[in-house]
Amino acid sequence: MITLRGLTKRHGDTVAVDGLTLDIEEGRVTGFLGPNGAGKTSTMRMILGLDRPTAGRALIDGKPYASLRHPVREVGSLLDAKALHPGRAARSHLIAQARSNGIPVRRVDEVLETVGLAAVARRRAGAFSLGMYQRLGIAGALLGDPKVLILDEPVNGLDPDGVRWVRELVRAQAAQGRTVFLSSHLMSEMQLTADRLVVIGRGRLLADTPMAELLAASASASVRVRTAGPDDLRALTGLLLAHDGVTAEPASAPGGGERNEIVVRGRTAGEIGDLAHRLGIRLQQLHSVSASLEQVYMELTEHSVEYATRTAKA
Numbered sequence: 001m002i003t004l005r006g007l008t009k010r011h012g013d014t015v016a017v018d019g020l021t022l023d024i025e026e027g028r029v030t031g032f033l034g035p036n037g038a039g040k041t042s043t044m045r046m047i048l049g050l051d052r053p054t055a056g057r058a059l060i061d062g063k064p065y066a067s068l069r070h071p072v073r074e075v076g077s078l079l080d081a082k083a084l085h086p087g088r089a090a091r092s093h094l095i096a097q098a099r100s101n102g103i104p105v106r107r108v109d110e111v112l113e114t115v116g117l118a119a120v121a122r123r124r125a126g127a128f129s130l131g132m133y134q135r136l137g138i139a140g141a142l143l144g145d146p147k148v149l150i151l152d153e154p155v156n157g158l159d160p161d162g163v164r165w166v167r168e169l170v171r172a173q174a175a176q177g178r179t180v181f182l183s184s185h186l187m188s189e190m191q192l193t194a195d196r197l198v199v200i201g202r203g204r205l206l207a208d209t210p211m212a213e214l215l216a217a218s219a220s221a222s223v224r225v226r227t228a229g230p231d232d233l234r235a236l237t238g239l240l241l242a243h244d245g246v247t248a249e250p251a252s253a254p255g256g257g258e259r260n261e262i263v264v265r266g267r268t269a270g271e272i273g274d275l276a277h278r279l280g281i282r283l284q285q286l287h288s289v290s291a292s293l294e295q296v297y298m299e300l301t302e303h304s305v306e307y308a309t310r311t312a313k314a
């Protein structure tokens with residue numbers, strides 16, 4: 001488990017991370033989201049002991065990273081895939097890491113096979129594409145078979161097959177009981193990968209919640225309801241609108257026109273079904289429409305974007 005308590009980082013008058021308090025638990029993939037400049041990398045660097053917090057603390061299984069006896073065997077990380085000597089072969093790079101941490105050399109060949117680089121193991125890293133650099137960085141993170149993985153933008157530069165491979169890899173790691181904490185700007189992929197989401201903006205915590213709950217609570221989430229006739233629809237709509245925070249709008253039928261169907265926001269499908277049952281109304285459709293992670297993310301970070309742009313006018 002990764003534990004953050006009041007974690008703060010200031011650079012002069014600039015607050016990069018502002019009092020983060022949260023638990024990143026084992027056995028699941030926790031996604032880390034935020035706009036550029038939100039403090040994601042600074043947070044990860046403090047967890048890994050690369051930056052000293054201005055205030056607060058970051059602990060791994062109750063200990064600071066610097067006090068871990070065998071850090072590479074306990075925490076695997078990828079912050080900058082290209083942070084290695086370009087003239088060194090991929091296998092040589094990993095062997096150096098392995099020997100300096102008491103890891104058998106045979107493990108190097110195992111992780112190279114895992115990440116798909118066995119065939120180019122003796123090629124100099126300087127000839128690698130960005131996607132190959134990412135795979136080599138992930139190999140380094142896996143080298144010590146750690147129980148905690150911290151990955152910053154691990155799918156950057158990967159093709160669709162590589163992106164899917166990373167998704168399956170991290171979910172398998174979490175299924176084995178490991179703690180997985182990763183950031184990404186690919187919302188659709190994060191929606192498929194993460195069990196829980198941590199969202200920050202301007203260094204502050206905006207959300208820390210299971211993925212399903214975050215999507216269901218979005219203002220963009222809705223429920224489509226269809227009744228057998230217009231009288232039932234009017235009765236159900238009137239009762240729904242009597243509650244604060246509930247909206248109900250007619251749903252257009254394919255090809256135009258209207259049918260006995262409404263789109264409801266502010267109530268779950270279960271709540272609407274219970275209400276219809278009490279009224280004796282027979283429903284022909286009751287369908288939840290979840291928001292996309294991109295929609296929810298834009299709602300959460302609307303006022304936290306540091307580098308705001310304007311849409312060009314034609």
